[in-house]
Amino acid sequence: MTGLFRGVGRSLAAGASIAVVVALTACTTEASVATLPYEQVDGALPEATTEQLDAILAEAMGLAKASGAIAGVWAPWAGEWTTAVGTDGTDDGAAPLTTDTPFRIGTQSESFACAVLLSLVDDGKVELSDPVVEYVDRVPGLDGITLGQLCHHTSGLGDYYGALKQTLVDNPARNWPQGEVLASGLASTRTGAPGEGYAASRTDAVLLALALEQATGTSYARLVDQYIADPLQLDHTTLPSGSTPPVALGGWVAARGADGAPICDAMHDMSTLSTSGGGPAAGMVSTLDDMRTWSQASASGVLVSESTASDQWAGAVAMGPDAPSWKNRALGADVYGPVRGWVGEVPGTLSASFTEPKTGLTVVVALDNSTAGPAFVQQLAFALASIGARVAPEAGGQPPLIALPWSVDQALAAMRALEVCAPPAA
Template identity: 45%
Template sequence: MAPRGVRGRRATRALAAVAVALSALLAGCSSGAGGATVTAIGAQAGDRMPDATAKQLQAALDKAVKLSGGSGGVAGVWAPWAGTWTAASGTVSRDKGAAPMNVDSSFRIGSITKEATCTVLLKLVADKKVGLDDEVSKYLPRMVGLNGLTLGGLCQNTSGFADYWSSLNPQMVTNPGRNWDAVELINSALGKARVGAPGQTWSYSNAGFVLLGLALQTATHQNWQTLYQKYVTGPLGIADTTTLPTGTSLPSPSPTGYAADRDPVTGATNCKVLDDDTGLSPSAMQQAGGLVSTLDDTASLVHAVAAGALLPAGVAAQQQKAVNMSDSMPSWAQYGLGVEKMGPLIGHASAVPGFATAAYSDPKSGLTVVVMVNSSTPGANFARLVALQLASIGSKASASSGHKQPAIGLPWTADQLAAVLPSETGCNAAAAPGDPALKAIGSIGPDY
């Protein structure tokens, strides 16, 4: 399918405000910190990426869709010095005669939600309504087993709090419409031993973000639909990023989301059966991964977070103060408050039942990438590696007249990522060579 430029009603609305706002962001201003509307996508140099770069990007997306086992995907690369590329590949479902994938599709962004959740926390910290070192028990005094857990520790996955994902994920795959109560998810984690003492061990915990969500909702007496709109989507001026608190239908247009079947008792994966998880209840993920968005809106969100546009400068710096995740990880792979740091890129990767998604942005150059495939079977690291591959290709896009190509020091190459991707595809995995560092980042944490 041929690449598409920034088109459609969402892109038109988003680009209407981009020229001034993006210039301010790339100049180091925090135009969103004072409450002004900011939009963090677009290209100052023009609407279309150079043809040679667009061709490489399309080939990478097409290959990723084929490897994923899904039916289609969408991706975008925004390079302010060169141009913008957004594209779709494949079809909206595996059904015979299915329509082509739509670049304006809605999909579940999973753990990219964590960026928005921790931005809300930091905004509340800036407004002196809560503190990063506040213990969770201050806000949830009747809940036992929370000793030593802090709001900031939950956001950085350093609380030592266990997770519910490995034990409940099979049920979520096979029964996606089931409604989950926040306390039910938290209790599943409370029933497990702590991974480590608070502040001493990095360990990925979706349950920690659900606990954080409950604590902040109690502290503010506001629901999360209000908090996200007030502190994230409202200031960004993005209208297609939503939660679905009472239903499971994705806004149209949207693709079918697939996942390999899981035995709800043993957790074993049956790669011969694909479940339709399009109707996954957002209650399964909540503040850890419950947001639904689009290509353009996701780019706006990740770029704004990376640029610190939604927070005062000092607080924004706290979000990006990262820790090493393990000794096996490369030194350039770290974790801040709800954000991954992959070299100079800031963002997150995810695989919720039905969708694998990743989005990253470089705060200095403005380079931003987003990718989604409609199969979660390959896992979050597959989406992560595809996004990093697209970033590598996009970083080398030649500058248009009047613009200078920035030097972006990415500690990987597109060829390295292309080599390792076949071994990261879940059911379709094949032996493949590759840089051990790139394979190591697959152990960041459980999917979504």
């Protein structure tokens, strides 16, 4: 077993007073290495393209008040652009960032739980339609919720993050038992009846990971190793134990005034943030190259059967009644027109990873200030994708047709509108 994800150290159920302790079972065989379906041209993207990408990232850092950023764009037919800007912290002597610097992926973490679910469906161990109460039967209020609804975010469960966010910011080193996190989510106001409509909730991923442990008798860490980390050789993707802050890109978030407005000259240092407050929903740490691999593997479906991959994307639901038709939620991933992926947020860090499954066009980006919110990094990733999609092939000719439902100008305008720490007008 080669994966490093087992940094969790124990099963989620072991830390939850409301759950039954489950036995841990080791993986009995080494997983075969999965092969991605994209042949990446070796070398950098053209100079004019890299200048555009550099400029967009620099502007985004200024708007987000970020001191550090890590980003990459891969156009398999033309080349790649990877960069790390700034330092790991603002103190004198802070180390320069590199493209190998780990960063917190925030709510992108939930994608791993849903990928494990799909693999267990392939193995015949669970079904998407299975009631959660079949596996987590000592928790009240779960009637009518299925495993699949947890990945579609249609469970109707409230999001624990709203109630705990300020405590996470004010006391970042606190170690949160997963039972306490789950209990907070279950006590939150429901967004609707199960299956009624989309509403993002970190509670879904915490509950799903617990259900999968109970269904298999295996710790969540070992399930991720077996089905994802080992086959893809994600050697730098971990869920560190909650009591040990990860060695990763530092993070900042502005204090909030009584009116909720950010106080941008008073930033909270989130470098000691415990991963336990995020857990399977938002606690993971990864690297630029690992997230490229994971994004491409998820979008292309190489880890599951063809029928399961088809089911994953075919059942996408609208992201709310006012969302445009090109914004949908599949099982464990968001769909934005032709691209698939996730936006990640955790106090101190914003991130995003997107892949267009036919061509392999991939964008990964992380910023070390979360004040501007997840929509900001989403628009930044959209802008980077727009530039990458237009790059001509290495040998010349036309780039592949990738019909993005936004332009680079639209994405940049939306990103600029989300700036929250703008200086006062003259």
